[in-house]
Amino acid sequence: MRNFDLTPLYRATVGFDQIADLMDRALASDVGQNTYPPYNIEKTADDAWRIAIAVAGFSENDLSIEMKDRALLVTARKAEDKTERNYLHRGIATRAFERRFQLADHVKVTGATHENGMLNIDLVREVPEALKPRRIEIASSGRADANLVDAKSVN
Numbered sequence: 001m002r003n004f005d006l007t008p009l010y011r012a013t014v015g016f017d018q019i020a021d022l023m024d025r026a027l028a029s030d031v032g033q034n035t036y037p038p039y040n041i042e043k044t045a046d047d048a049w050r051i052a053i054a055v056a057g058f059s060e061n062d063l064s065i066e067m068k069d070r071a072l073l074v075t076a077r078k079a080e081d082k083t084e085r086n087y088l089h090r091g092i093a094t095r096a097f098e099r100r101f102q103l104a105d106h107v108k109v110t111g112a113t114h115e116n117g118m119l120n121i122d123l124v125r126e127v128p129e130a131l132k133p134r135r136i137e138i139a140s141s142g143r144a145d146a147n148l149v150d151a152k153s154v155n
Helices: 007-012 017-028
Strands: 039-045 049-053 063-068 071-076 097-102 107-115 118-125
Touching: 007 071, 063 107, 071 118
Parallel strands: none
Antiparallel strands: 039 049, 049 118, 063 071, 071 097, 107 118
16 A cells, blocks of 8 residues: 655645545555445435445434534444344344545535435535625626727827
8 A cells, every 4th residue: 555645735735634634534544444334325416416325134223324524424233132043144244333424515414214224315515605606797887988088189
């Protein structure tokens, strides 16, 4: 794994620390990082997405979705099963997990559903009116000859 020192970027820029932090996290992440539970990220519109996480074996009460500091945190804690079971094969993992998604500016969670073992989280980008581009009309002066200079001879 290559290591990049982003310290010069911090010294030469102002206001780009979030991008540098994101690059630090992306470069530092291990290739063999945990892949449980599997998930999909789907683009549903120009400014809308859906995260679908496979959560077989978990109920709505076992799942938690929290948004903090532009990060979406999905956690699951399975309640202790008091019944004694003797598994011959246990392929359905119901171990606790924590999955974090870093969100861009103005991306909000609009809803979440749990159906057929899938947790679907809907996201949308809502840019405030003040930050949206706006067209500025150019007004005409009303008189066409307002900027004309009288043509008189100077001599």
